[in-house]
Amino acid sequence: MTAYQTYISEELDEATKNLLEEYWHIENDKFSNRAKDILVKYCLTKGSLIKILRENSYCDKIVGKCVGCGVEIKVRGYSQGAFDYVHSRSNRICEDCDKKFERKRIEEKKLRDEESKLKIEDEKLKAENEKRLNFEKVFSDKRWFELMEYERDILLKIIENRTKEKIYKNVFNGDPYNRSIWEVVNRIVKLGLLKIQRTGSGSIIKFEFDEKLETEIKSFKGIKELPYFQQHLKKTSQKPTQNYPDYTGIFTLENDFLFQKLLKYEYSGWIKFDDSINLKLSPPKDKNIKALNIDDSMNNVLSYLHIQLEKITNNPSYNQPHFSGTFVPTNDVILKAKEKYVYSGWLHFDELLRLKITPLKDIPKRDRTSDVKREPKSIREILLESFQTKK
Numbered sequence: 526m527t528a529y530q531t532y533i534s535e536e537l538d539e540a541t542k543n544l545l546e547e548y549w550h551i552e553n554d555k556f557s558n559r560a561k562d563i564l565v566k567y568c569l570t571k572g573s574l575i576k577i578l579r580e581n582s583y584c585d586k587i588v589g590k591c592v593g594c595g596v597e598i599k600v601r602g603y604s605q606g607a608f609d610y611v612h613s614r615s616n617r618i619c620e621d622c623d624k625k626f627e628r629k630r631i632e633e634k635k636l637r638d639e640e641s642k643l644k645i646e647d648e649k650l651k652a653e654n655e656k657r658l659n660f661e662k663v664f665s666d667k668r669w670f671e672l673m674e675y676e677r678d679i680l681l682k683i684i685e686n687r688t689k690e691k692i693y694k695n696v697f698n699g700d701p702y703n704r705s706i707w708e709v710v711n712r713i714v715k716l717g718l719l720k721i722q723r724t725g726s727g728s729i730i731k732f733e734f735d736e737k738l739e740t741e742i743k744s745f746k747g748i749k750e751l752p753y754f755q756q757h758l759k760k761t762s763q764k765p766t767q768n769y770p771d772y773t774g775i776f777t778l779e780n781d782f783l784f785q786k787l788l789k790y791e792y793s794g795w796i797k798f799d800d801s802i803n804l805k806l807s808p809p810k811d812k813n814i815k816a817l818n819i820d821d822s823m824n825n826v827l828s829y830l831h832i833q834l835e836k837i838t839n840n841p842s843y844n845q846p847h848f849s850g851t852f853v854p855t856n857d858v859i860l861k862a863k864e865k866y867v868y869s870g871w872l873h874f875d876e877l878l879r880l881k882i883t884p885l886k887d888i889p890k891r892d893r894t895s896d897v898k899r900e901p902k903s904i905r906e907i908l909l910e911s912f913q914t915k916k
C-alpha cells in the first residue's frame with residue numbers, strides 16, 4: 526500500500542491536469558518527476574507552479590496509526606518538498622487522542638499534586654506526633670531534674686517569653702549570640718526540654734516547648750542548689766579484698782549539685798582522728814572562667830566523677846587541710862538530690878587519694894547465686910547493708 530494519496534481537482538484544462546498528474550506521480554513510494562524538470566517542461570516559474578499546486582491539488586502522506594485509537598494519521602502537503610522531513614513513525618497520536626491524553630495528563634498531575642499535598646500533611650502530622658511523644662518522654666523522665674537552678678531559670682524565662690523576639694530581648698539580654706546563654710540553651714535542647722525550629726540555612730524560626738513545662742518547673746523550683754559539695758569519707762576498717770576501696774560509703778544529697786566541665790574546682794580534705802576524711806569540693810567563684818578546652822567533643826553528661834586528691838606532705842597545721850588542690854572535670858556530672866551515690870577512695874602510697882563518685886544504680890548487682898557459692902559479699906551489698914542499718 527502506498528503511503529501517499531494525491532487529490533487533483535476535476536475541473537482543469539488538460540495541460541494543467543497533466544502537469545499536476547506528472548508532478549504528483551508516485552512510483553515505489555517516491556515522486557518520480559522532479560519539480561525542476563516540470564518547471565522546464567512547462568515553462569513555468571517556481572512561483573506560478575506553487576500557485577497552481579496550492580489551488581488545485583494536495584497530497585496526504587499516511588505516517589502511521591494513532592496509538593490511541595488506531596486511526597490513520599495523515600500529513601497534508603502542497604508540494605513534494607513538504608514531505609522531506611515527515612517520516613513515518615509508529616508512536617503517533619491523533620489530534621483527538623492528543624487532546625484526550627492532555628486532559629488525562631492534567632488530571633494525573635492534579636492527582637499527583639493532591640497526593641503530595643496529602644503526603645506533606647501526613648508528614649507534618651507525623652512530626653507533630655513524634656514531637657508530642659518526645660515531650661511525653663521528657664515528662665515521664667522528669668528531665669528538668671537534670672538542670673541546675675540557673676538553667677531552669679533560663680528555661681522558665683524562655684517559656685514565659687514565648688516568641689523569638691521576646692526571648693532574644695529578655696533571655697539573651699538583647700544579644701542573640703550570647704555564648705553563655707547558648708551553652709545553657711543547648712543543654713536544655715539536648716535534654717529534649719526545648720526544640721529550636723530552624724530554616725534550611727540554619728536561622729532560627731522559633732523556640733518550641735510543651736506548655737505544661739511551665740507549671741512543672743515552677744513547682745520544682747523549691748529545690749535549691751548546694752553552694753559546695755561536702756562529704757564525710759569513712760575509712761574502711763578491714764578490707765575484704767585487696768582492691769576494696771580504702772574509703773567507701775553511700776550518700777544522698779538534699780539538693781542538686783553539678784560539676785561543670787572545664788571549671789576549676791577546689792578540693793580540701795581534713796583527716797579526722799578516726800582516720801575518716803572530711804572532704805569539701807568548691808566550685809570557682811566565677812563560673813565564667815573556664816579551664817583550657819581539653820576536648821570540646823567530650824560534652825556528654827557522665828554519671829560518675831573521678832578526682833585525684835593530693836596529700837600535703839609537709840605537716841599541715843591543725844586547721845589546714847591535709848588534702849588541697851584543684852581539679853577540672855572533663856564532663857558535666859550531676860549529682861541529683863535524693864538519689865543514692867557511692868563514693869570510693871583508694872590511697873596510693875599515702876600521697877594520693879583516687880576518689881570516684883558513682884550512682885548506686887550504676888554499680889552492677891552481683892550474681893544472685895553468690896549465696897549458694899558462699900562468695901564474699903559485693904561492695905554494693907556491704908554498702909547497702911551499712912546504709913540501711915544507719916537509717
Ligand SMILES: [Zn+2]
Pocket residue numbers: 591592593594595596618619620621622623
Ligand atoms: Zn487517536
